[in-house]
Amino acid sequence: MIGERIRELRTERGMAARELAQKANVTPGYISQIERDLIQPSMSVLMKIADALAVPVTHFFAREEGQEHVVVIPRNGRTRIKFADVNVEYEFLTPFGRSSDHSAQMEIVHYTLEPHQWGSTAIMLHPESAECSLVLAGTLEYHVDGDVYTVVEGGCIYLPPNTPHQLYNPGEVNMDAIAVVSPSYF
DSSP states (O other): HHHHHHHHHHHHTTTOOOHHHHHHOOOOHHHHHTTTSOOOOOOHHHHHHHHTSSOOOGGTTOOOOOOOOOOOOOOGGGGEEOTTBBBBBEESSSOOOOTTTTOOOOOOEEEOOOTEESSSSSSSSOOEEEEEEEEEEEEEEEEEEEEEEEEEOOOEEEEOOTTOOOEOSSSSOEEEEEEEESSSOO
């Protein structure tokens, strides 16, 4: 599914696989494997591909056409995404996907992190999006430029746009949180 959408977007833009590979800093063979859905790219590669194609990452997962409208999402109808290089499964509480007019205003994501786990080995960065997380259970550390911000159950943390960060659960129990990212990033 992801590979098919990447191929569609690439061909719509008249871009050769070799050109996309160069812009994403991967090999043409890797792009070919992704487009044939033989492998799942890491989040960092997917983000580079999205940048090269000038689309949000959501274009690879879902399409939403038309005007904004009221949407009710039942518990079992939420979009869940797990990237190969991330220890967190994202559960989107807001509609997942944006139309070409980028009408989504925010994303609200539920996630858990197991004890003594990093959210990702890669540093996360949302160049134009702010992030706020509310810890529902456990303890969450945000590692930002050598500083560690510890948030315990009931606490919140706000990061302005373009703040590189990593998440870590230093506790002995699962950390459970809800994050709001605005404007939409994924």
